Amino acid sequence: MSTDHASTHVVTPWTALTPPPRVDPYVDLSEFEADGDLMVLNLGPQHPSTHGVFRIKLVLDGEVIVKAVGYPGYLHRGVEKLCEKLTFANITPILDKNDYLAPMTSEQCFNMALEKIAGVEVPRRGRWIRTLLAELQRIASHLIAIGTFAMDIGGAIGGGTNLFMWTFRERELILNAFEELTGSRFHYNTSCFGGQRHDLPAGWDLGVIKALDQIERRMVEYADFGTANPIFVNRCRGIGVLGRDLALELGLSGPLGRASGIDHDLRRDAPYHCYDELQINVPVLTAGDCEARYDIRVQEVRESIRLSRQLLAGVPEGPICSEKPNIGPTSVRVKGAPAYVAIEGPRGELGTFLIPTDKGTQPYRMKIRPPSLHAVAVVEHLLPGNNLSDAVAILGSLDPIMGEVDR
Amino acid sequence: MSPELEAEIAALLADPPADPPADPPADPLQVIAEGMIVPAAHHHALATLLKAHGYGLYVTVAASHWPQEKASRKEPNPPPERFEVATVLRNPTAPGAPAFWWSVHLAPAEAIDSIVDLFAGADWQEREQWDLVGVVFANHPNLKRLMLPEDWQGHPLRKDYAIDTPHAPWR
Numbered sequence: 001m002s003t004d005h006a007s008t009h010v011v012t013p014w015t016a017l018t019p020p021p022r023v024d025p026y027v028d029l030s031e032f033e034a035d036g037d038l039m040v041l042n043l044g045p046q047h048p049s050t051h052g053v054f055r056i057k058l059v060l061d062g063e064v065i066v067k068a069v070g071y072p073g074y075l076h077r078g079v080e081k082l083c084e085k086l087t088f089a090n091i092t093p094i095l096d097k098n099d100y101l102a103p104m105t106s107e108q109c110f111n112m113a114l115e116k117i118a119g120v121e122v123p124r125r126g127r128w129i130r131t132l133l134a135e136l137q138r139i140a141s142h143l144i145a146i147g148t149f150a151m152d153i154g155g156a157i158g159g160g161t162n163l164f165m166w167t168f169r170e171r172e173l174i175l176n177a178f179e180e181l182t183g184s185r186f187h188y189n190t191s192c193f194g195g196q197r198h199d200l201p202a203g204w205d206l207g208v209i210k211a212l213d214q215i216e217r218r219m220v221e222y223a224d225f226g227t228a229n230p231i232f233v234n235r236c237r238g239i240g241v242l243g244r245d246l247a248l249e250l251g252l253s254g255p256l257g258r259a260s261g262i263d264h265d266l267r268r269d270a271p272y273h274c275y276d277e278l279q280i281n282v283p284v285l286t287a288g289d290c291e292a293r294y295d296i297r298v299q300e301v302r303e304s305i306r307l308s309r310q311l312l313a314g315v316p317e318g319p320i321c322s323e324k325p326n327i328g329p330t331s332v333r334v335k336g337a338p339a340y341v342a343i344e345g346p347r348g349e350l351g352t353f354l355i356p357t358d359k360g361t362q363p364y365r366m367k368i369r370p371p372s373l374h375a376v377a378v379v380e381h382l383l384p385g386n387n388l389s390d391a392v393a394i395l396g397s398l399d400p401i402m403g404e405v406d407r
Numbered sequence: 408m409s410p411e412l413e414a415e416i417a418a419l420l421a422d423p424p425a426d427p428p429a430d431p432p433a434d435p436l437q438v439i440a441e442g443m444i445v446p447a448a449h450h451h452a453l454a455t456l457l458k459a460h461g462y463g464l465y466v467t468v469a470a471s472h473w474p475q476e477k478a479s480r481k482e483p484n485p486p487p488e489r490f491e492v493a494t495v496l497r498n499p500t501a502p503g504a505p506a507f508w509w510s511v512h513l514a515p516a517e518a519i520d521s522i523v524d525l526f527a528g529a530d531w532q533e534r535e536q537w538d539l540v541g542v543v544f545a546n547h548p549n550l551k552r553l554m555l556p557e558d559w560q561g562h563p564l565r566k567d568y569a570i571d572t573p574h575a576p577w578r
Contacts, residue, residue, distance in 0.1 A: 025530075026548050026549060070531075072531075072553065072554065073552075073553060073554040073555060073556075076554040076555065078563060080539070080564060081539075081563055081564055081570065084564075085570065245463075246527065248463045248464050248465070248499070249463070249465055249525075249526045249527045249528055250465065250526075250527055250528035251464060251465040251466055251467070251526070251528040252528075253464055253497075253499065257499075262464075262499060263499075263500075264464070264499035264500070264504060266504065269499070269502075269503060269504035270503055270504045270505075270506075337442060338442060338493070340441075340466075340467075340493075340495050340506060340508050342466070342497075342506065349466065349497075351466060351467060351495070353467065353469040353493060353495070353508075355471060364471065365469065365471035365472075365564070367467065367469035367493075369466060369467040369495075373531065373532075373535075374465075374528055374531075377528060377530065377531040380530075381527065406554060407554075
């Protein structure tokens with residue numbers, strides 16, 4: 001950590017931040033490298049703040065970054081090629097491994113693409129359960145984002161790993177609820193073509209309400225850990241300011257975009273599932289710095305808790321799936337024109353572009369639109385001009401999941 | 408999508424391209440609709456037009472490979488080998504936040520114009536499509552492999568790339 005940073009950093013009013021001028025990620029530094037002014041430093045691939053395996057080549061002038069080059073791909077597993085070899089019924093469990101902190105939304109997005117192409121409608125209870133699970137998953141995912149960011153910026157939040165452990169404790173409550181529902185803690189495979197595979201067990205909602213109460217109580221403290229903490233504010237305010245135009249061009253639509261002033265949320269603007277029956281308040285901040293990216297997640301957790309309570313109170317009766325249960329790998333047949341389907345995942349717009357084969361049992365080509373790939377592409381534009389010590393804070397505030405970046 | 412924008416897109420596509428492709432798509436869609444086939448020469452102009460009309464959120468690009476199939480009784484003259492590049496843009500401020508995607512058909516050696524100059528996010532996305540599918544994006548500032556090692560042979564998402572293709576071991 002830089003020692004002189006906290007003393008020289010001027011704390012600016014939070015909403016009056018102007019983004020720095022756009023940088024050229026391909027700036028030619030050959031004339032500098034010749035006389036040894038610059039130093040090249042590899043951040044990652046095995047660095048805790050990369051949240052996985054991601055390498056950034058940093059060119060430093062003293063403490064200041066002048067160029068950043070990102071190298072993803074260390075976790076590339078060829079998911080899109082693998083999906084072309086599998087049948088539709090086999091793909092959902094594979095997609096659970098993409099965004100391993102929010103598998104529920106990954107599998108919902110794929111099945112919604114199938115349903116759109118086939119023209120199948122999910123029964124209202126099935127959609128309602130999907131909405132509820134997506135909101136609970138958003139809480140769980142944001143809790144990890146908050147905790148890991150606290151760990152990344154180290155001592156700024158009371159000892160670093162404290163908040164990390166505490167948010168894992170709260171997330172555990174939601175994982176327990178998911179385990180009771182689906183039988184697995186991470187890779188649920190609960191969304192299927194036409195609806196849901198598992199119905200809510202009796203009394204399940206009571207446990208979830210209790211968990212939500214506990215998380216909401218603790219979120220007050222976690223919010224204070226950030227925005228009411230002068231050390232945290234000194235570390236994050238005005239750091240890594242991302243302008244609205246650049247965020248749009250880079251395709252940042254989720255919490256990152258909303259922290260930069262893009263008033264856009266697919267849940268509200270293009271409702272899917274049962275979101276058209278809910279009143280959704282979308283928090284939008286204009287600062288675009290690391291603190292805004294932290295705060296927006298805290299606010300979204302609170303909003304998701306409110307929505308989850310509303311959803312739990314009014315679960316409709318009826319079937320949860322409009323199709324017969326899968327009896328074999330080729331039982332799902334989907335024929336039709338290619339389609340692009342997007343949902344609002346915890347990290348932004350999660351999309352599936354799907355071309356089915358003529359036989360209708362497999363994808364001919366499936367492109368997953370991962371929000372995290374767009375998030376890590378920011379580093380080449382955002383890091384130059386910042387101190388090296390801020391690179392970790394900026395990268396942590398982006399909350400990338402390498403499983404879906406590399407696929 | 409507003410009627411004015413649809414009219415402008417129709418006017419854009421009505422212009423004969425400066426460099427007409429040798430093999431125009433067999434059945435270009437005449438209506439302005441999702442998934443419409445756009446000549447490669449109009450790709451960049453269409454993206455510019457859409458960006459000027461609020462479609463400023465870069466969503467994604469998806470390339471796919473379509474090798475020539477064997478002639479059959481049903482299809483005596485199968486279409487030649489081609490690539491299809493679908494580009495998705497979204498208008499986040501309009502009501503309903505509509506997404507619009509169009510498709511460009513390319514001959515095997517043909518390149519498609521990069522839109523990195525319009526959307527900085529297209530940089531990595533187009534690199535990934537070149538890496539995995541092998542579609543060349545003209546005027547891209549840094550068309551290098553993104554996911555695979557730099558010395559990888561071939562493009563794995565092509566249909567003629569066998570899944571067990573031998574390759575040099577990762578160092």
